[in-house]
């Protein structure tokens with residue numbers, strides 16, 4: 001790195017020829033580091049633990065079109081029949097399915113009086129008293145529901161009295177950690193917290209409420225209702241294939257929609273994210289490729305333009321390695337200037353994304369990793385043109401005028 | 402000392418084979434000032450390129466300062482060029498994006514001098530050619546004669562034993578050519594061996610020894626002129 005200052009000075013006397021490529025590198029760094037960060041955020045979201053055995057739970061919706069059907073009773077009959085199957089572990093009628101993208105959320109408070117209350121929204125799952133078993137939930141404090149706590153929500157019946165909530169909701173409403181046994185309120189309905197579960201995601205994967213979940217022991221009397229079944233590992237397909245026939249035999253005044261696993265519902269819910277990450281990856285690849293092409297092209301152009309200078313340098317004592325080093329150093333310097341500008345741009349862009357797209361603050365690691373990557377790509381791209389320069393015959397110094 | 406023995410240089414292109422030098426023999430002694438003349442295409446530049454290690458020889462032997470250069474690596478050849486040889490070109494060949502100081506600095510950096518040594522040598526060389534006051538200028542801000550003087554400063558800064566010049570006055574008007582010639586003579590007096598290719602018979606005559614290359618071979622032009630010294634006859638033989 002003997003020759004930094006003359007190379008830099010020569011470059012500065014030719015600013016116009018390097019400004020564009022410096023800007024290109026800066027933009028690439030800014031966009032790639034932010035894109036990589038967004039990809040990481042999305043992938044982290046997709047890989048979050050949902051707290052449930054996604055591949056072992058089969059869910060579907062159904063519609064009772066005849067108002068004469070006693071729906072809460074039918075749901076219990078269905079449950080009993082399904083649970084007789086050897087490959088089924090647990091089952092329940094339910095109002096919504098986790099990670100599916102649609103369902104109910106209620107607002108909850110930690111006290112009856114509105115004033116001074118801590119509040120939080122939460123996804124509410126209403127099912128039979130075995131609902132924690134259906135979703136394979138470990139109760140970390142307290143207990144599961146008892147069968148006698150089940151409420152059949154036919155007209156005029158009471159609301160359930162008890163609830164099981166996730167740790168995330170408990171922390172929000174009872175920051176002191178004493179949620180168990182306390183009451184939570186929705187509008188004016190009180191529910192006593194009888195159990196706390198570690199983790200169970202709700203229906204909306206993109207919502208901040210996704211970790212805040214309430215389970216209630218209640219079967220709704222609704223014509224449009226859902227059903228969740230936990231099967232033995234590997235038996236989901238069998239269940240999906242058979243479930244319509246089995247249930248329609250019990251009661252055919254309904255339409256049963258095609259069942260799928262929670263894992264499949266999750267994939268659908270994250271489809272947009274998946275698309276987005278794939279698109280961003282393509283953008284990253286294209287940008288890096290274009291930058292590499294740009295700097296390689298610039299070097300090829302410079303090598304051709306400076307043939308006589310290269311020959312002269314050789315005549316004055318430059319070895320092949322010196323000539324190659326000259327162009328590698330020059331491109332590294334251009335990369336360096338682009339990177340300085342790019343870091344600033346990256347932070348500006350991230351600030352914009354934070355303001356308008358509620359993205360998180362860009363971690364510096366992403367900028368660092370991107371800039372190391374860019375330098376490597378640039379030096380690889382420049383290597384061959386620089387090698388070509390080093391092979392220019394020194395005789396060109398006297399042969400060209 | 403520069404000794405060429407039975408050197409042949411053949412250029413092979415797809416269509417033709419050019420014998421640029423044939424059985425070329427020449428000895429240059431230390432401190433000599435040799436003018437090389439000859440018709441266009443006769444092999445003068447080829448000879449100078451070989452003498453300056455810019456091109457390989459096809460056959461023969463070439464000893465530069467007592468060392469055979471046959472089979473040396475690129476690195477060794479570059480080092481020899483850098484240490485022992487200064488080049489002056491017809492087209493000056495200054496690097497347009499570097500100022501005068503930086504231009505003269507080029508060979509010194511390849512030599513690996515530290516910055517203090519380089520600064521001193523550059524200033525000294527530019528003083529010698531009378532351009533020390535214009536160190537920060539770019540080549541494009543100078544006249545042709547001044548540019549050639551900078552090129553001479555660059556060739557001399559590293560104190561090489563040999564100065565090789567290919568038509569150094571070819572692009573200059575006669576006044577500037579004269580100035581450059583005087584500068585070369587001054588340098589030669591200070592002990593640097595100079596080999597200069599020129600078209601200008603008048604300038605050539607000012608050199609202490611004249612040789613002519615015709616069709617790739619050395620001609621005992623000096624003897625023919627009757628002006629050869631014993632020294633030269635021996636060299637040409």
Ligand SMILES: Nc1ncnc2c1ncn2[C@@H]1O[C@H](COP(=O)(O)OP(=O)(O)O)[C@@H](O)[C@H]1O
Nearest residue numbers: 412414419421440441442443444445446447448
């Ligand atoms: N790189 C080359 N490839 C092929 N032929 C060349 C090359 N360089 C020089 N020659 C040929 O070699 C001969 C000698 O050229 P040169 O040494 O340049 O002559 P001069 O300098 O005396 O005019 C010419 O015929 C020229 O065409």
Ligand SMILES: [Mg+2]
Nearest residue numbers: 442445446447
């Ligand atoms: Mg010539």
